[in-house]
Amino acid sequence: MLRILFTPEDLAGVRVAAEPDFLWEVTGSVRTLRRRDGARVFGEWRRQVRHRLPADARSPRPLLASAVHSPEIVGAEAPVETLTGIPNARLPADLGRPPWLRRLADGDPDALRLLGHPMRAYHAAAVAPFWGQVRSHVHADRTVRMRALLDGGVHGLLASLGPRMRWRPPVLEADHPADRTVRLDGRGLLLQPAFFCWPTPVPLADPERPPVLVYPVEHEEGWASAAEARARRGGRADPLGALIGGTRAALLRAAYTGCTTGELARLLEVTAPAVSQHASVLRDAGLLSTVRRAGYSLHTTTVQGRALLRDCAH
Numbered sequence: 001m002l003r004i005l006f007t008p009e010d011l012a013g014v015r016v017a018a019e020p021d022f023l024w025e026v027t028g029s030v031r032t033l034r035r036r037d038g039a040r041v042f043g044e045w046r047r048q049v050r051h052r053l054p055a056d057a058r059s060p061r062p063l064l065a066s067a068v069h070s071p072e073i074v075g076a077e078a079p080v081e082t083l084t085g086i087p088n089a090r091l092p093a094d095l096g097r098p099p100w101l102r103r104l105a106d107g108d109p110d111a112l113r114l115l116g117h118p119m120r121a122y123h124a125a126a127v128a129p130f131w132g133q134v135r136s137h138v139h140a141d142r143t144v145r146m147r148a149l150l151d152g153g154v155h156g157l158l159a160s161l162g163p164r165m166r167w168r169p170p171v172l173e174a175d176h177p178a179d180r181t182v183r184l185d186g187r188g189l190l191l192q193p194a195f196f197c198w199p200t201p202v203p204l205a206d207p208e209r210p211p212v213l214v215y216p217v218e219h220e221e222g223w224a225s226a227a228e229a230r231a232r233r234g235g236r237a238d239p240l241g242a243l244i245g246g247t248r249a250a251l252l253r254a255a256y257t258g259c260t261t262g263e264l265a266r267l268l269e270v271t272a273p274a275v276s277q278h279a280s281v282l283r284d285a286g287l288l289s290t291v292r293r294a295g296y297s298l299h300t301t302t303v304q305g306r307a308l309l310r311d312c313a314h
Contacts, residue, residue: 002176002203005183006169011154013188016145019194020138024214028196029126038198041240049126055291078137079096133223134195139257141193141217150223161215164200174201184211193217240312248278258300
């Protein structure tokens with residue numbers, strides 16, 4: 001069992017990550033691919049990945065599977081480049097310090113290329129085709145946590161993390177293969193929802209970094225099959241995009257869990273005025289609602305908009 005001990009200062013410093021963590025999803029997917037349980041959730045994904053995974057994409061898997069508990073590695077946006085900057089003494093002990101890994105830690109460009117190509121090939125086969133599902137599930141989980149926070153404060157937020165976690169103030173207990181206690185000591189805690197975290201939460205505690213708890217999100221059944229169906233459509237517009245336009249369809253999906261104008265502009269790679277124009281059309285159609293606050297506007301897909309998204313997903 002995992003036990004995380006909170007002080008009053010820690011409760012004031014609890015945060016929920018806004019986006020999926022790129023490297024965690026890669027390393028988590030490696031471990032999930034190697035497991036045999038969770039077939040209802042990951043069985044179809046495993047079948048697809050094993051079918052398309054090239055032979056040269058398998059060499060980073062032992063490294064990534066071991067590195068998943070390394071706080072120096074997990075949480076970086078550029079995994080290959082990040083690995084080269086980790087001092088050899090701080091690499092995970094269970095990697096065994098093979099010579100090529102020592103060269104990697106020292107920044108040897110040949111060692112970087114040795115890992116870089118298979119890592120990118122693995123990412124292209126196992127994670128990139130499903131990134132839309134990863135982001136939508138993480139965003140949906142964040143919305144659940146924020147509602148729990150609004151209804152019950154930070155205690156309600158921590159209590160909402162079940163069923164594999166239990167909030168018994170001032171201790172958060174979690175199912176975990178090892179018996180471990182983590183003392184936050186006033187540093188707060190970042191909650192990182194993760195699509196490929198399975199089946200138990202993973203604590204990342206480093207005295208030099210803010211503590212992180214990576215935890216599994218709830219998965220919609222059939223998510224991998226839906227991704228494969230979209231891939232079969234190739235470059236053709238999806239049904240919703242054909243109906244209301246690709247940008248508005250993407251905006252409606254992105255706003256499912258609530259986004260500001262600036263966030264939508266970054267996600268869709270358009271200007272803020274363009275977001276406002278498309279949002280106005282969707283509002284007039286009853287598919288989007290907008291709440292304006294000092295300095296920003298928050299856009300959220302309405303009940304009608306969510307029903308349209310569901311209907312067009314089949």
